[in-house]
Amino acid sequence: MPLARLAALHGVATSYSPAPGRTVEASPRAVRAALAALGVDAGDAERTAAALAAREAELRTRLLPPTLVWWPDRPPRELLGLPTGTRVRIAPDPDGHPVPVAPVGDGGWTAGPGVVPVLPEGFPHGVHALTAAAPDGRAVRTHLVVAPERAPAPAGRSHGLLVQLHSLLSRRSWGMGDLGDLADLADWAGTELGAGFVQLNPLHAAVPGDPGDPSPYRPSSRRFPDPVHLRIEDVPEHARLPAAARAEFDALTARAAELRHGVLDGTALIDRDAVRALKRQALDLLAAVPPDPGRRVAYREFTAREGAALDDYATWCALAERHGPDWRTWPGGLTDPRSPETDRARAELAARIDHHRWLVWLTVGQLEDAGRAARAAGMPIGLVHDLAVGVHPHGADTWAGQDLYAADTSIGAPPDDFAPQGQDWGLPPWRPDRLAATGYAPYRALLRALFRHAGALRIDHVMGLFRLWWVPAGGPAAEGAYVHYDAEAMLAVLVLEADRAGAAVIGEDLGTVADGVREALRARGVLGTSVLWFERGGTGEPLPPDAWRPDCLATAATHDLPPTAARLAGTDVDLRDSLGLLGEPPDEARAEAARATGAWLDLFARCGLLAPGSADDEVERIGAVHRFLVRTPARLVGVWLPDAVGDRRPQNVPGTRDEYPNWRLPVAGADGRPLALEDLVAAPRVRALVEALRWPVAPDG
Numbered sequence: 279m280p281l282a283r284l285a286a287l288h289g290v291a292t293s294y295s296p297a298p299g300r301t302v303e304a305s306p307r308a309v310r311a312a313l314a315a316l317g318v319d320a321g322d323a324e325r326t327a328a329a330l331a332a333r334e335a336e337l338r339t340r341l342l343p344p345t346l347v348w349w350p351d352r353p354p355r356e357l358l359g360l361p362t363g364t365r366v367r368i369a370p371d372p373d374g375h376p377v378p379v380a381p382v383g384d385g386g387w388t389a390g391p392g393v394v395p396v397l398p399e400g401f402p403h404g405v406h407a408l409t410a411a412a413p414d415g416r417a418v419r420t421h422l423v424v425a426p427e428r429a430p431a432p433a434g435r436s437h438g439l440l441v442q443l444h445s446l447l448s449r450r451s452w453g454m455g456d457l458g459d460l461a462d463l464a465d466w467a468g469t470e471l472g473a474g475f476v477q478l479n480p481l482h483a484a485v486p487g488d489p490g491d492p493s494p495y496r497p498s499s500r501r502f503p504d505p506v507h508l509r510i511e512d513v514p515e516h517a518r519l520p521a522a523a524r525a526e527f528d529a530l531t532a533r534a535a536e537l538r539h540g541v542l543d544g545t546a547l548i549d550r551d552a553v554r555a556l557k558r559q560a561l562d563l564l565a566a567v568p569p570d571p572g573r574r575v576a577y578r579e580f581t582a583r584e585g586a587a588l589d590d591y592a593t594w595c596a597l598a599e600r601h602g603p604d605w606r607t608w609p610g611g612l613t614d615p616r617s618p619e620t621d622r623a624r625a626e627l628a629a630r631i632d633h634h635r636w637l638v639w640l641t642v643g644q645l646e647d648a649g650r651a652a653r654a655a656g657m658p659i660g661l662v663h664d665l666a667v668g669v670h671p672h673g674a675d676t677w678a679g680q681d682l683y684a685a686d687t688s689i690g691a692p693p694d695d696f697a698p699q700g701q702d703w704g705l706p707p708w709r710p711d712r713l714a715a716t717g718y719a720p721y722r723a724l725l726r727a728l729f730r731h732a733g734a735l736r737i738d739h740v741m742g743l744f745r746l747w748w749v750p751a752g753g754p755a756a757e758g759a760y761v762h763y764d765a766e767a768m769l770a771v772l773v774l775e776a777d778r779a780g781a782a783v784i785g786e787d788l789g790t791v792a793d794g795v796r797e798a799l800r801a802r803g804v805l806g807t808s809v810l811w812f813e814r815g816g817t818g819e820p821l822p823p824d825a826w827r828p829d830c831l832a833t834a835a836t837h838d839l840p841p842t843a844a845r846l847a848g849t850d851v852d853l854r855d856s857l858g859l860l861g862e863p864p865d866e867a868r869a870e871a872a873r874a875t876g877a878w879l880d881l882f883a884r885c886g887l888l889a890p891g892s893a894d895d896e897v898e899r900i901g902a903v904h905r906f907l908v909r910t911p912a913r914l915v916g917v918w919l920p921d922a923v924g925d926r927r928p929q930n931v932p933g934t935r936d937e938y939p940n941w942r943l944p945v946a947g948a949d950g951r952p953l954a955l956e957d958l959v960a961a962p963r964v965r966a967l968v969e970a971l972r973w974p975v976a977p978d979g
Contacts, residue, residue, distance in 0.1 A: 280323070280326050280327055280330050281306060281309060281310070281320060281326050282309075283330055284313065284318070284320055284326055284329055284330040284333060285309050285312075285313060285759075287330070287333045287334070287337065288313060288316055288318055288333065288711075289710060289761055289762035289763070290309055290312045290313055290316075290759055290760075290761050290762075291304065291745070291759060291760040291761070291762065292304050292309055292759070294692055294759075294760055295792075296692060296693065296694055296790060302692070304758070304759040304760075305757050305759075307750070307753070307757065308748075308749075308750060308753070308757050308758050308759040309759050311686070311687070311748075311750035311753070311759075312684075312687070312748045312750075312759045312761050313329075314686075315684035315685055315686060315687040315709070315748065316684065316709060316711060316761075317711075318333075339416070340418065341360065341361075341364070341410050341412055341416050341417070341418040342356050342357075342360075342408075342410055342418050342420045343356060343420065343714065344420055344421060344714045344715045344717070345420065345421045345422075345423060345714045345717050345718060345764065345767050346408065346420055346421070346422050346423065347422075347423045347425060347766050347767050347770040348397065348422060348423065348424045348425070349425060349427060349770070350426065350427050353394065353395050353396070353397075354422075357389070357395055358394065360389035360410060360412070361389065361412045361413065361414070362389060362390045362391065362413075363388060363389065363390065363412070363413040364388065364389040364410050364411065364412045364413070365386055365387075365388055365389075365410065365411045366386050366387055366388070366389060366395070366408065366409070366410045367386035367408070367409050367410075368386070368406050368407070368408050368422060369406065369407040369408075369409065371402065371404035371405060371406045371407075389410075397424065401424065402424070403424050403425060403426055403774055403777065403778075404423075404424055404774070405421055405422065405423050405424075405717050405718075405722065405771075405774075406421070406422040406424060407419060407420075407421065407422070408420050408421070408422040421716075421717030421718075423717070423718070423767060423770045423771060423774065424774075425770035425771070425773050425774045425777075426773055426774065426777045427773075427802075427803075428773060428801075428802055428803030429772065429773045429776040429777065429781075429782060429783045429802060429803035429804060430776060430777060430780055430781060430782055430803070431782060431803060431913070432474075432658065432659055432734065432782045432805075432913055432914060433658045433659075434658065435912075435913055435914070435915075436473070436474025436475060436657075436658055436659065436914060436915075437472075437473060437474060437908070437914070437915040437916070437917065437971045438467070438473045438474050438475030438476055438477060438657075438659070438662070438914065438915075438916055438917070439463070439467050439471075439473055439475075439476050439477070439916070439917055439919050439922075440476075440477045440833060440835075440836070440837075440916045440917065440918045440919060441463070441476065441477070441478065441479075441918075441919040441945075442455075442478075442479045442494075442837055442929050442941070443455045443456075443457075443459070443460055443478055443479060443481065443507065444479070444494075444548055444550070444941065445548070445920075445929060445943060445944050445945050446459055446460075446463060446919070446944075446945055446955055446958075447459065447538060447541060447542060447548075447944055447952075447954055447955065448462065448954055448955035448956060449538070449542075449954050449955075449956055450509070450511070451509070451538060452510065452531075452534035452537060452538065452553050452556060452557060453534060453537030453538050453540075453541060453548065453549060453552060453553040453556075454506075454541075454548045454549075454550060454553050455507075455955075456507050456508060456509045457507050457508060457509050457512075457641070457644040457645060457647070457648050458509030458511075458512055458644070459509075459955055460476070460478070460648045460661075461644075461647055461648040461651040461652075462651075462955060463476060463955065464476050464648060464651045464652035464655055464657065464660070464661065465651050465652075465654070465655045466655075466959050467655070467657075468652060468654075468655025468656045468657045469655045469656065470959070471964075471968050471971075472656075472968075472971075472972075473657060474657050474658050474659050474914075475652075475657055475658075475659035475660060475661070475662050475733065475734065475914070476652060476657075476660075476661055476662065477662035477664070477734075477736060477784075477831075477916060478661065478662065478663055478664055479494045479495075479664055479837060480494045480495060480497060480500070480663075480664040480665065480666045480738070481494070481503045481504060481507055481645070481663065481664075482494065482497030482498070482499060482500045482501075482502070482503065482504060482666060482669075483497055483498045483499040483502045483503060483504045483505075483591070483673075483674065484496075484497055484498055484504050484506065484550070485497070485498040485598075485603045485670045485672055485673045486498075486551075486554065486598060486603050487551075487603050488551060489551055490550060490551050490554070491670065492548075492550055492940065492941035492942055493930075493940065493941055494664075494666070494941065495666045495667070495703075495738065496666075496668075496669075496670045496703075496704065496705065497666055497669055497670060497673065497675075498594070498603075498669065498670055498672075498673030498674045498675065499591050499594075499669065499673060499674040499675045500665065500666055500669055500675060500724055500728075501587060501591070501675070501723065501724050501727045501728075502588070502591050502638050502641075502674075502727070503638065503641040503642060503645060504641065505557065505561065505637040505638070505640065505641045506550060506553060506554045506557060507641060507644075508557060508561070508637075508640055508641055508644060509644060510557060510560050510561070510564075512644060512647075513561075513564050513640055514569075514570075514573065515564040515565075515567040515569065516564055518567050519563065519564070519567060520567070523563045523566065523567075526563060527560060527563050530556050530559055530560045530563075531560075533556055534553075534556050537549060537552055537553060537556070541944050541952060542944065542952045542954055543952070544946075544950070544951060544952055547939050547942040547943065548941075548942045548943065548944060549942070550942075561637060561640075562633075565633055565636060576639075577635075577636065577639050580639045580642070581635050581639070584635075584638075587678070587723060588635055588638060589624075589631070589635075590615055590674070590677075590678035591634070591638070591674045591678065592631045592632070592633075592634035592635045592638070593615070593620070593623070593624055593627070593631050594615075594673075594674035594677050594678065595630075595631075595634040595674065596623075596627040596630040596631045596633075596634060597612060597620075597623060597627070599630065600627070603672055603673075604672040605672060605673075605676075605677040606672065613677075614680075615677060615678050615680075642731070645731040646731060648661060649661050649731055649732075649733070652733070653733075657733070658733075659733040659734050659782065659914075660732075660733030660734075661731065661732055661733055662732065662733065662734040662735065662736055662784065663728050663731060663732040663734075663735055663736070664735075664736045664738060665724075665725075665728055665735055665736065665737050665738060666738050667689070667703070667705065667738045667739040667742050667746075668689055668703065668705030668706065668707065669705060669706070670704075670705070671688070671704065671705070671706050676706060679720060681709075681712060682708055682709060682712050682713070682720055683706040683707065683708060683709065684706060684707050684708075684709050684748065685706075686750065686751040687706060687707060687748050687749065687750060687751060688702055688703060688704050688705055688706055688707070688748075688749050688751070689703055689705050689706075689707045689742070689746045689747060689748060689749070690702040690703045690747050690749050690755050690758065691703075691747050691755070691789070691790070692747055692755075692756065692758060692760075692790070693755075693756045694789070694790055697755075697932070697933065698861060699754065699755060699756055700747075700749075700754065700755030700756035700757075700758065701755050701932075702749045702755040707746050707748060707761070708720075708721075708763075710761065710762070710763045710764060713763070713764075714764060714767065718767060718768070718771045721768070721771055722771050722774075722775060725771065725772060725775040725776075726775050726778075726779075729775055729776065729778070729779035729781050730779065732779070732781050733781055733782070734781050734782035734783065734784055735776070735781060735782075735783055735784070736784045736785075736786060736831075737772075737783065737784070737785045737786060737804075738786050739786055740785030740786055740787050740799065740804065741787060741789075741790075741791055741792065741795055742763075743763060743765055743768040743769060743772070744762065744763060744765040744768075744792065744795055744798075745760045745761060745762045745763065745792065746760070746761055746763070747759070747760055748760070748761045765798065769798065769799075769802050769804075772802075772804070773802050773803065776803075782803075782805065783803065783804045783805065784804070784805045784806075784807065784831050784914070785799050785804045785805065785806055785807065786807045787799065787806045787807055788807055788809060788812065788836075800827075800829050805829050805830050805831055805913060805914065806827065806829060806830040806831070807830060807831050807833070807836075808826060808827065808830040808831070808832045808833075808910075808912060809832075809833055809834065809835070809836065809839065810832070810833070810834045810878070810903060810906070810907065811834070811839075811845065811874070811878070813826060819877065820877050820878050820881045822881065822885075823885065823906060823909040823910040823911075824910075824911070826910040826911060826912055827911075827912075828911035828912060828913055829913060830912050830913065830914070831912065831913075831914040831915075831916050832907045832910055832912035832914065832915050832916070833907070833915070833916035833917070833918060834903050834904065834907065834918065834921060835918035835920075835921055836918065837928075837929045837930050838928070838929075838930050838932055839928065840853075840926075840928050841918060841920045841921055841924075841925050841926055841927070841928065842900050842903055842918070842921045843896055843900060843921065843924045843925065843926045843948065844926040844927070844928070845871075845875065846875060846896065846899050846900070847896070847926065848868055848871055848872060848875070849926055850871070850928070851864070851867050851868050851871050852868075853928075853931070854867075854931075855867070857931060857933075857934055857937050857938060858937075859931070859933050859934070878903075879899065879902075881906075882899075882902040882903070882905075882906055885906065885909065887902045887905045887906055887909070888902040896924065896948070897924070897963055897966055900921060900924070900967065900970075901966060901967060901969070901970035902970075903921075904917060904921075904967060904970045904971055905970045905971075908970070908971055915971065917967065917971070919945060919958075920945050920946070921967070922958075922961070922963060922964045922967045923945065923946070923947045923948065923953060923958060923961050923963050923964060924947055924948030924963055925945055925946045925947065925948070926948070926950075927943055927946065927950075929941060929943060945958060947961070947963075948963075
């Protein structure tokens with residue numbers, strides 16, 4: 279079938295398998311829409327045939343693809359198939375890591391029967407430029423990713439905390455958790471709890487709005503952090519505010535205290551928009567304070583390092599202030615970041631653009647301070663940052679890199695038991711062909727920026743390195759199609775940047791995972807994510823601890839799942855019932871949940887982790903859950919911070935928007951009362967859970 283053949287040649291799948299032994303055909307409409315988003319016209323049979331002929335001719339005549347991967351001792355297979363007599367050369371790494379030696383003395387080699395290229399000892403990792411010239415006149419310049427075998431592994435085994443930063447307020451924060459709170463949490467967790475890491479939600483820059491999107495997984499930019507996380511009083515210019523501005527600043531702090539008190543006394547939700555507005559006013563005051571010479575130099579060095587990407591991001595921020603956050607509605611040529619109109623706007627808004635650069639610099643500085651606090655507290659890993667799977671369609675990244683994103687398309691998930699209608703996340707996907715053509719430069723820059731502040735990086739929906747479910751604009755989520763990425767190249771770049779940073783990588787590989795994906799990730803040193811309640815054997819029984827995979831972060835809850843106390847009590851079913859999310863009668867759902875929980879409690883008891891007569895002791899049962907996790911060979915054990923205090927409310931309920939206060943809840947105790955950071959660190963339940971983590975651990979996996 280021409281459409282299926284054309285789709286295969288562009289990486290578009292025409293079917294998928296939601297479960298073993300079951301195959302679902304993608305609709306022709308979804309396949310054609312995915313091809314259209316890749317710039318391929320398959321609107322009817324005639325155009326499909328023409329596009330197929332063109333693609334086959336392109337692949338038949340090209341010497342090499344736009345990006346190649348050279349793993350240690352394994353040259354790219356494409357180099358072995360070059361025509362005899364083809365001259366191949368490798369130029370210096372454009373990332374600034376010069377090539378000290380060439381593969382052979384004259385800087386290249388000639389392809390031929392039996393010729394197997396070998397990189398010399400000491401050849402540097404990096405993304406190099408490779409050129410090939412065939413005897414028939416064909417020539418190509420391509421990107422060569424020379425990557426280490428694996429990403430760095432965490433040093434030994436350790437436990438740590440998982441937290442949504444916004445939910446963790448201290449009595450100093452301005453209505454939501456901030457980077458000062460993060461530094462304090464890391465110091466306490468490392469010194470008092472012996473924690474090895476703190477894993478965070480994405481701190482990416484958000485799209486401002488009224489109201490704004492509270493989800494940290496729909497950012498404006500994944501490369502730059504959001505200044506809403508700043509601890510305002512820790513900005514050095516605060517200490518030098520003139521008296522005239524001090525009174526205005528004090529009025530802002532008083533209003534911030536009202537926001538904080540409302541959240542901590544349980545009468546208000548976290549209001550990012552209000553926090554953002556107050557901090558914006560405060561930062562405008564601080565920006566008027568002349569920096570000292572040393573800070574001025576440091577700022578200039580930062581902006582020089584970040585270059586055009588920071589300029590574009592700051593320009594988008596300034597234009598969004600004037601014209602609104604959806605760049606697609608901006609007037610004139612402002613929708614094009616390279617237009618003459620945008621150039622004029624850059625000049626007109628120069629001061630405001632510089633202000634937004636400065637905000638990024640401040641935020642990066644406090645991120646670095648929090649990382650130093652984690653390391654000073656003895657954490658072997660430190661901060662684990664989170665990379666969201668995509669970006670908001672209206673945000674800075676899509677404005678600055680429009681050619682990188684598929685038009686009229688968003689990513690999501692096909693129908694499954696959790697979401698029978700499929701999921702549409704409203705995030706435009708990167709075009710795999712455009713990424714490859716750049717040598718994955720945007721992806722490399724993104725990873726490098728995140729690894730700069732991380733002891734490890736969590737990759738949300740890590741399966742997206744292999745394929746993503748593309749949903750045509752205006753269509754139902756179920757009518758999508760999988761589009762494949764060059765997983766080898768995506769993994770090579772990930773491993774390369776992780777190795778340069780000396781940081782580990784954790785992949786969120788929950789849900790439907792294609793065959794071979796977990797094996798490929800494990801081979802490259804990428805840890806998986808194992809949630810206790812989902813770890814079951816072939817007949818559905820709870821998986822005993824010695825059967826768990828070692829290369830993972832093991833936990834009992836995540837931001838998208840019920841806290842452990844809710845699951846043990848069955849209140850998670852009640853919540854889903856109240857929200858209309860149950861796919862079965864409530865009584866049946868409660869009975870099934872009770873049966874599943876009971877099976878786990880029975881296993882805990884058989885393992886000697888749950889004392890007789892403690893079946894109704896919530897603290898003891900939550901302790902048993904975590905004692906079990908420590909008994910597995912998992913390299914990392916994560917404690918969802920709300921679990922440590924008995925909070926029963928999930929941070930996010932997938933499938934809801936306004937029906938539930940997603941991303942707006944502070945951490946609360948078992949009684950539902952919000953807890954400030956100062957109260958949380960003194961809570962007896964936290965100490966009890968820490969003792970559970972001190973149980974003897976399995977041998978290092």
